[in-house]
Amino acid sequence: xxxxxxxxxxxxxxxxxxxxxxxxxxxxxxxxxxxxxxxxxxxxxxxxxxxxxxxxxxxxxxxxxxxxxxxxxxxxxxxxxxxxxxxxxxxxxxxxxxxxxxxxxxxxxxxxxxxxxxxxxxxxxxxxxxxxxxxxxxxxxxxxxxxxxxxxxxxxxxxxxxxxxxxxxxxxxxxxxxxxxxxxxxxxxxxxxxxxxxxxxxxxxxxxxxxxxxxxxxxxxxxxxxxxxxxxxxxxxxxxxxxxxxxxxxxxxxxxxxxxxxxxxxxxxxxxxxxxxxxxxxxxxxxxxxxxxxxxxxxxxxxxxxxxxxxxxxxx
Numbered sequence: 001x002x003x004x005x006x007x008x009x010x011x012x013x014x015x016x017x018x019x020x021x022x023x024x025x026x027x028x029x030x031x032x033x034x035x036x037x038x039x040x041x042x043x044x045x046x047x048x049x050x051x052x053x054x055x056x057x058x059x060x061x062x063x064x065x066x067x068x069x070x071x072x073x074x075x076x077x078x079x080x081x082x083x084x085x086x087x088x089x090x091x092x093x094x095x096x097x098x099x100x101x102x103x104x105x106x107x108x109x110x111x112x113x114x115x116x117x118x119x120x121x122x123x124x125x126x127x128x129x130x131x132x133x134x135x136x137x138x139x140x141x142x143x144x145x146x147x148x149x150x151x152x153x154x155x156x157x158x159x160x161x162x163x164x165x166x167x168x169x170x171x172x173x174x175x176x177x178x179x180x181x182x183x184x185x186x187x188x189x190x191x192x193x194x195x196x197x198x199x200x201x202x203x204x205x206x207x208x209x210x211x212x213x214x215x216x217x218x219x220x221x222x223x224x225x226x227x228x229x230x231x232x233x234x235x236x237x238x239x240x241x242x243x244x245x246x247x248x249x250x251x252x253x254x255x256x257x258x259x260x261x262x263x264x265x266x267x268x269x270x271x272x273x274x275x276x277x278x279x280x281x282x283x284x285x286x287x288x289x290x291x292x293x294x295x296x297x298x299x300x301x302x303x304x305x306x307x308x309x310x311x312x313x314x315x316x
Contacts, residue, residue, distance in 0.1 A: 003070035004128070011063050011132065014202065015139045022202035029062065030055050034206055038314050048314055052207030056143060059203065060136050064103075067132065071099040071125045080118035081111050103129035139201070146197040147207045153190050154219035162213075164225035164274045169282045176239040177230070184241070187223060188248040195255045205259065208313060217313035221306040224252050225274050228303075232295035233276055235285040256305055259312070270303035 010023030022030060037051040075081050076095040083090060090098075090111070098111045102125045113119045160183065161167035171180045194216070198204050212218055227249050230240050273296055280286045296303070 001070070001074065003066055003073070007063055007066040007070065008128065011135065014059070015135050018196065018200045021199065025062070026059050027202070029059065030203060030206060033058065041314060046210045048208045049210055052147070052203070055206045056140065056203055060140075063132060063136070067103060067128060068096075068099055071103060072096050074121065075099055075118070078118070080114050080121065082114045084110060084112050099125070102126055103132075105129060142197075143201050143204055143207075146194070146201055146204050149190070149197070150194050150204070150207075150216045151209065151214040153187070153194060154214050154216050156187070156190075157219040157223050158213040164222050164229060165278050167222070167226050168229055168274075168279055168284065172282065172284050174283070178239065178241060181241050181244055184244040184248050188244065188251045191220070191248070191251040191255055195251065195258050198255070198258050205313075212315075215313065215315065217309050217315060220252060220255065221271055221303075221310060223248070224302075224306055225271065227252075228296065228299065229274050229276075229279070233274070233279070233286050233292050235287055238285055256302075256309065259309060260305065269307060270300045271307045 006025070010025040013020050013023035014026045021027065033055055034051060037048050037054075041048040072095050075098060076092060079090070081090050081095060081098050083094075094111065102122050105126055113122045157167075161170050168177075171177050171183075173179055209215055227245050230245055234240070273293065276286055276289050276292050286292070
């Protein structure tokens with residue numbers, strides 16, 4: 001019963017508890033497997049792209065095997081199963097077979113439960129099996145939808161520019177940055193949704209892509225640098241919609257807090273600073289470089305976390 005109970009707790013914890021993260025078993029397995037994939041990626045190119053599907057299928061398979069083992073031990077330990085025909089004894093592999101078709105509702109009539117207690121136990125096992133199949137299917141579909149969404153977010157960031165400097169220059173209309181309003185608003189909304197999807201589906205982070213323009217772990221630091229430059233790198237004469245800037249910054253804060261609970265490998269070094277000279281040469285009013293650097297040093301810890309996010313995703 002302990003194996004079955006532990007498996008059900010881990011299954012419900014991981015798939016239904018939105019704020020709970022991964023269950024204890026899933027959390028341990030995924031962390032170990034992710035480190036193995038990161039180490040293997042140094043020898044086998046792009047193998048990390050397989051980590052998400054592998055961990056998802058591996059997690060589901062582990063839940064199935066533990067349920068199967070748990071019910072096999074219960075039926076075998078009590079000898080609560082009879083053959084419906086013949087007098088041959090029920091052997092250990094027969095209990096394995098019986099447990100499997102009970103869990104997956106194959107409806108085979110070769111064996112039957114011995115007595116009322118084991119009829120009830122068989123019904124419970126079938127119920128757990130149906131619950132697993134339902135939750136497993138919905139969990140897979142939800143994660144695939146979230147993966148598509150996070151890659152679409154990254155693509156929308158890189159669609160405007162490949163770096164913070166390029167986004168700032170492309171958004172400048174000669175007077176202000178107000179044409180970025182809708183863009184910032186949409187990014188804030190999408191990132192808030194992605195944050196809660198990462199909370200609800202912890203396996204989502206392990207879906208790695210080798211394409212930089214689809215990587216959320218790169219897109220978020222870039223757009224955060226854009227916001228930092230708006231705040232510390234522009235002169236007071238430049239007009240910014242600060243409400244939208246703060247809204248997106250808040251969404252990024254919540255996203256980073258979510259990932260900090262999963263990953264602890266944040267770096268001592270921060271991200272490299274945006275090139276203020278390149279932005280200034282584009283005709284955008286900027287503060288002096290020394291003042292900009294001093295202000296950016298005040299948020300160095302935040303920029304270490306942002307760089308750590310990239311390192312955790314095996315990027316530099």
